[in-house]
Amino acid sequence: MKNYSRYLLPLLIACGVCFADATAQPVVAATMTDLELTEAQDEAKLGDFIRMGLMPAVLQARQAGDFAREIAIDKRVVELWTSKHYKTPAVEDSKNTDLRNAYLDLADAQRRSGQYDQAAETYLQCNQIAVARRTGEFNAQNYQDPAGDLPSVAEAYKDGKHFDKAEKIYIDLVNLEPKPQSITYSTALAKVYEAAGNLEKAEEVEEGIVQDGIKDKSVAQVRSARNYLKRLFESQHRAADVEKIESALNDRHCPICGSEANVVPIVRGQPKDKNPRVHTVWGCLSGADDFKWWCNTDNTPF
Numbered sequence: 533m534k535n536y537s538r539y540l541l542p543l544l545i546a547c548g549v550c551f552a553d554a555t556a557q558p559v560v561a562a563t564m565t566d567l568e569l570t571e572a573q574d575e576a577k578l579g580d581f582i583r584m585g586l587m588p589a590v591l592q593a594r595q596a597g598d599f600a601r602e603i604a605i606d607k608r609v610v611e612l613w614t615s616k617h618y619k620t621p622a623v624e625d626s627k628n629t630d631l632r633n634a635y636l637d638l639a640d641a642q643r644r645s646g647q648y649d650q651a652a653e654t655y656l657q658c659n660q661i662a663v664a665r666r667t668g669e670f671n672a673q674n675y676q677d678p679a680g681d682l683p684s685v686a687e688a689y690k691d692g693k694h695f696d697k698a699e700k701i702y703i704d705l706v707n708l709e710p711k712p713q714s715i716t717y718s719t720a721l722a723k724v725y726e727a728a729g730n731l732e733k734a735e736e737v738e739e740g741i742v743q744d745g746i747k748d749k750s751v752a753q754v755r756s757a758r759n760y761l762k763r764l765f766e767s768q769h770r771a772a773d774v775e776k777i778e779s780a781l782n783d784r785h786c787p788i789c790g791s792e793a794n795v796v797p798i799v800r801g802q803p804k805d806k807n808p809r810v811h812t813v814w815g816c817l818s819g820a821d822d823f824k825w826w827c828n829t830d831n832t833p834f
Contacts, residue, residue, distance in 0.1 A: 579630065582609055590637065599645035606638035632661040639684065648692030655685040679705055679713070683720065695728040715741060715753055722760065735764060751787050751834040755823065786827035787834050794829040798822075 586609055593602035613631040639654035662680035686701040702721035706714045718741055725734035738757045745753035758777050765773040784792040799810045811826035811833075823833035 578612065582612055582630075586612075594641070599641060602641045603638065603645065603647075606634065606641055609634045610638055628661050628664075632658050635661070636681075639688070643688055643691065648688050649694075652685050652688035652692065652694075652697075655681045655688055659685065679709060679717075683717070686720070686724070690724050690727055693727075695724055698724045711748070712750070712753070715744075719757070719760065726764070731764060731768065735761065738764070746787070749787055751823070751832065754787070755781065755834070782824065784825055786825075786830055786832060788827065788830040788832050791827075791829065795825050795827050798824055798826050798833060 586605055590602055590605045590609075593599075593605060610631065613634050635654055635658040639651045639658065642648075642651035642654060659681040682701050682705060686698040686705075689695075689698040689701070699721065702717050702724060705717040706721065708714075709717060718737055722734040722737040722741075725731070725737065738761050741757040742754055742761070745751070745757065758781055762774055762777040762781070765777060784795045786792065786795055796811050811828075826833050
C-alpha cells in the first residue's frame with residue numbers, strides 16, 4: 533500500500549491558498565437580486581453585506597495600492613446604498629449617513645488616484661446629502677455644518693489645477709462662515725493663489741488676516757498668518773521682508789496691553805516650581821505657530 537502522506541501537506545496548503553483567494557476577493561459585481569429577499573428588505577442585513585462583504589475588499593485594495601479595484605468596489609457600495617429605500621424618515625436619514633460615507637470613500641480614492649475632476653464631482657454628491665440633511669429633508673435637525681463638503685470639493689479642484697473653481701468656493705465660504713472658521717478658509721484661499729503662482733494675491737490675503745487679527749486681538753491668528761508670510765517671502769528670497777516678519781514675530785510687546793514690562797518667555801517642560809522670569813508649559817515639542825511670550829498682566833500667550 534502506497535504512503536500518500538508526503539502529498540497531504542502540499543494538498544492542504546494548496547487548498548488553503550485557494551480558500552484564501554476566494555475569501556479575499558468578495559463578489560463585487562453582485563446585484564440586489566443576488567441577495568435573499570429578506571436581505572433586500574432589511575437595512576441591517578444590507579449593511580452587514582456591505583460592511584462585512586465589501587468593505588474588507590476595499591481595505592485590501594487600498595493596502596495593495598490597487599486604485600482601480602478600490603474605486604470599483606466603492607462605486608458598488610454607493611450603488612447598493614442608493615438602491616435602498618426605507619419607509620420611515622429616521623431610517624432614511626440613517627441610510628443617507630451611510631450613503632454619504634460611501635461617497636466620501638469613493639471621492640477620497642479618486643483623489644488619491646489622481647482623478648481630481650471625478651473626485652470633485654463625487655464630493656459634490658456628498659455635499660448634496662449634507663445640504664438636504666441641514667435643511668431637514670432627511671429629518672436631521674442637528675446637522676448644522678454650513679460648509680458641508682465644499683472644502684473637499686475646492687481642494688480637489690485645486691489638485692486638478694482648476695484654480696478658478698477652487699477660488700470661487702473659498703470666497704463663498706469666507707463670506708458664508710463666521711469667525712474663526714472664515715479665517716481657515718481665507719488661509720485655504722491664499723494657498724490656492726500660491727498653488728496657481730499668484731503669490732501677490734496670496735500675500736494680500738494673508739496680510740488681511742494679520743490686520744484682521746490685530747484688530748480683534750486674535751494673537752494665534754496673527755502669528756499663524758505671519759509665519760505663512762515668512763515662508764512665502766523666503767520662497768521669493770525677499771530677505772528684507774523676512775527680517776521684518778521675524779521682528780514682528782519676536783516682538784515682546786503684549787498685543788492686549790501694549791506693554792513689555794511684565795512679559796516673560798514661554799519655555800516647555802514640567803512646571804513644578806514657579807519661576808517669575810519664565811512661564812513654563814507642559815511638553816517638549818514646539819512648532820512655528822507656538823507662542824513665544826507670556827504677559828503676566830493679561831495672562832495671555834503671544
